Amino acid sequence: MTGEDPQMETAQLGPLTVSRLCLGAMLMGGKTPEAESHRMLDAFVDAGGTFVDTADTYGDGASERTLAPWLARRRDDVVLATKLRFSVSDPGGRGLAPDRIVQACDASLRRMGVDVIDLYQVHAPDPEVALEESLEALDGLVRAGKVRALGASNFPAWLLSWAVALQDREGWSPFVSLQPQYSLVERSVEVELLPFCRSAGLAVLPWGPLGAGFLTGRYERGVEAAAGSRIGDAGDALEEAPARRAVERNFRAVDEARAIADEIGATVPQVAIAWLLAQPGVTAPIVGPRTYEQLDDLLPAAGLELSPEQLERLGAHTGPPELYPQRFLLGQNGIDPEQPLRRRDAAARR
Ligand SMILES: NC(=O)c1ccc[n+]([C@@H]2O[C@H](COP(=O)([O-])OP(=O)(O)OC[C@H]3O[C@@H](n4cnc5c(N)ncnc54)[C@H](OP(=O)(O)O)[C@@H]3O)[C@@H](O)[C@H]2O)c1
Numbered sequence: 001m002t003g004e005d006p007q008m009e010t011a012q013l014g015p016l017t018v019s020r021l022c023l024g025a026m027l028m029g030g031k032t033p034e035a036e037s038h039r040m041l042d043a044f045v046d047a048g049g050t051f052v053d054t055a056d057t058y059g060d061g062a063s064e065r066t067l068a069p070w071l072a073r074r075r076d077d078v079v080l081a082t083k084l085r086f087s088v089s090d091p092g093g094r095g096l097a098p099d100r101i102v103q104a105c106d107a108s109l110r111r112m113g114v115d116v117i118d119l120y121q122v123h124a125p126d127p128e129v130a131l132e133e134s135l136e137a138l139d140g141l142v143r144a145g146k147v148r149a150l151g152a153s154n155f156p157a158w159l160l161s162w163a164v165a166l167q168d169r170e171g172w173s174p175f176v177s178l179q180p181q182y183s184l185v186e187r188s189v190e191v192e193l194l195p196f197c198r199s200a201g202l203a204v205l206p207w208g209p210l211g212a213g214f215l216t217g218r219y220e221r222g223v224e225a226a227a228g229s230r231i232g233d234a235g236d237a238l239e240e241a242p243a244r245r246a247v248e249r250n251f252r253a254v255d256e257a258r259a260i261a262d263e264i265g266a267t268v269p270q271v272a273i274a275w276l277l278a279q280p281g282v283t284a285p286i287v288g289p290r291t292y293e294q295l296d297d298l299l300p301a302a303g304l305e306l307s308p309e310q311l312e313r314l315g316a317h318t319g320p321p322e323l324y325p326q327r328f329l330l331g332q333n334g335i336d337p338e339q340p341l342r343r344r345d346a347a348a349r350r
Contacts, residue, residue: 007048008020008021008047008048008049008050008302008303009302009303010050011203011283011284012203013079013119013149013176013177013203013205013283013284014119014149014174014176014177014203015148015149015176016079016118016119016148016149016176017050017079018050018051018079018283018284019048019049019050019051019284019302020277020283020284020302021044021049021051021273021284021285021287021298021299021301021302022049022051022052022053022081022205022284022285022286022287023040023041023044023049023051023052023053023286023287023289023295024053024054024207024286024287024288025037025052025053025054025058025063025066025067026054026055026058026063026288027058027063027288027290028040028054028058028059028062028063028066028067029058029059029062029063029065029066030058030059030062030063031290032290032291034066034069036291036292037066037067037070038069038070039292040289040292040295041067041070041074042070042074043292043295043296043299044295044299045074045077045078047299047302048302049078049299049302050077050078050079051078051079051081051284052067052078052079052080052081053081053082053179053205053207053286054067054080054081054082054083054112055082055083055084055086055121055123056082056083056084056086056088056104056107056108056111057083057085057086057087057088057123060087060088060089061088061089061090061107061111064082064108064111064112065111065112067080067112068111068112068113071112071113071114072113075114079118079119080112080114080117080118080119081117081118081119081120081121081151081205082108082112082117082119082120082121083120083121083122083123083153083179084096084100084101084104084105084108084120084121084122084123085122085123085124085126086123086124088104088107090107090111091103091104091106091107095126095128095129096122096125096126096129096134096137097126097128097129097133097134098129098133098134098136098137101134101137101138101141102137102140102141105117105120105141105146105147106146108120109146115146116145116146116147116148117146117147117148118147118148118149119147119148119149119150119151119176119177120138120141120147120149120150120151121150121151121152121153121177121179122134122138122150122151122152122153122155122175123153123154124153124154124155125154125155125156125159131159131162131163131166132166132170135163135166135167135170135172136170136172138150138172138173139167139170139172139173142173143173149173149176149177150173150174150175150176151175151176151177151178151179151203151205152175152177152178152179153178153179153180153207154179154180154181155178155180155193156192156193157192157193157196158192160175160178160193160196160202161196161200163175164200164202175202176202176203177202177203177204177205177283178193178197178202178203178204178205179205179206179207179286180193180204180206180207181206181207181208181239182194182204182206182207182208182209182276182279182282182285183206183208183209183210183211183215183272183276184211184215184250184253184257184272184275184276184314184315184318185211185214185215185245185250185253185318186208186211186239187318187319187320188320189204190319190320191320191323191326194279194280194281195337195338197281198280198281198338198340199340199341200341203283203284204281204282204283205283205284205285205286206276206282206285206286207286207288208239208240208288209272209273209276209285209286209287209288210269210272210273210287210288211240211245211250212230212231212234212239212240212245212288213229213230213231213240214231214240214245214246214250214254215253215254215257215268215269215272216268216269217254217257217258217268219231219245219246219254221246221248221251224242225242225246231245231246249317249318250317250318252317252318253314253317253318254268256313256314256316256317257271257272257275257314259313260306260310260313260314263310264304264306264310266300266301266304267297269294269297269298269301270297270298270300270301270304271301271304271306271314273285273287273298273301273302273304274301274304274305274306275306275311275314275315277301277302277304278305278306278311287301325337
């Protein structure tokens with residue numbers, strides 16, 4: 001642990017002020033035992049971290065339950081984010097029907113032993129329920145004081161922008177953040193989602209910032225990923241499936257990260273997180289260490305600043321392909337598709 005400067009840079013997320021690293025609790029109460037989880041949470045807060053992310057579905061409630069005794073001691077030290085949408089036994093089922101939204105929120109509050117959730121995130125869209133019904137029910141949670149702010153996760157850009165426009169039109173509590181997968185080895189969000197979030201002022205909280213561990217340098221060309229590792233154990237449908245991660249361009253990004261890490265006396269995961277922190281619009285990457293040692297390695301990334309030349313070298317191998325209409329607008333017509341959206345001011349719109 002570096003431990004010399006306990007402060008971490010902060011950022012604004014709607015009404016909430018958060019540290020620029022968020023600690024993901026997905027493995028807590030599962031692969032990470034409770035005592036080690038609490039040690040990691042203490043170390044994170046001692047290093048200046050103030051932002052913790054979980055979900056009801058992680059370990060079928062186990063992650064939220066594991067947080068409870070720690071929160072009983074340190075609730076006021078963190079901004080607490082959780083999610084709903086996927087399967088969990090309490091309240092049972094899945095989805096974003098209005099009744100279920102209320103029940104899922106009450107169950108998360110109960111499991112974590114807290115009286116308010118700071119950031120309540122929709123884990124993914126639910127095409128079975130009218131969007132307005134879900135958004136109105138989520139607004140009700142904010143009005144009831146059970147939730148401070150709302151966020152979305154894993155939304156495509158068209159649906160997120162539609163939802164935010166509806167919230168704006170109806171005067172409902174808005175999504176203040178998006179939690180998308182984003183890392184040096186998964187950069188699709190750069191095409192539509194990041195420009196939208198920058199334009200609309202949504203915070204961006206990247207999950208999978210190391211590509212589930214690929215950006216550590218421990219996977220090698222032509223060598224099967226070890227069983228027991230996240231990537232070695234991943235089935236074909238998972239985002240971190242070996243077929244998706246272990247491709248040449250991703251290995252090149254790891255090679256570059258290793259070279260830069262050696263140059264500056266850092267580690268590959270630190271360099272990968274520092275790259276993310278430097279991307280315009282990124283608020284707070286959600287790190288997901290499985291062990292105390294992995295957390296200890298990641299913490300210095302919060303203060304690691306890479307030079308423009310290092311950022312360019314890192315980003316050179318894995319950028320998204322040129323796509324229409326961006327290519328047509330910018331390349332052929334000189335219209336920057338990333339210009340912030342121009343709108344009449346809020347008073348004129350009402
Ligand atoms: N919204 C969503 O749909 C969604 C989805 C996934 C995650 N999340 C959130 O995002 C958080 C992070 O996601 P993630 O776990 O996929 O993140 P990640 O940082 O890409 O991957 C974490 C994995 O990387 C390896 N690792 C981490 N730090 C390391 C280090 N210093 N040295 C070596 N290996 C290291 C570990 O792999 P091994 O276990 O193999 O050692 C660990 O399990 C989660 O806790 C959760 O809160 C959200």
